[in-house]
Amino acid sequence: MDSMNLVTESQTLTELMKELFNKYPALQNTPFQVALNQELTSKNQNISLKDDDVIALLPPFAGG
Secondary structure, three states: OOOOOOOOOEEHHHHHHHHHHOOOOHHHHHHOEEEEEOOOEEEOOOEEEOOOOEEEEEEEEEEO
């Protein structure tokens, strides 16, 4: 599992996603899900971020 610590001025998940898309343009063409503090969410939700939030970008997966 790869991870990184990111210091950001983004106040919301939407702002953070824009920041990540600007920094890593290939993400825009990569399918993934977003989890915030171990709960799936939409990368387009305007959720407020707090210090020490954990955001995960998850590859496509199927359940059964």
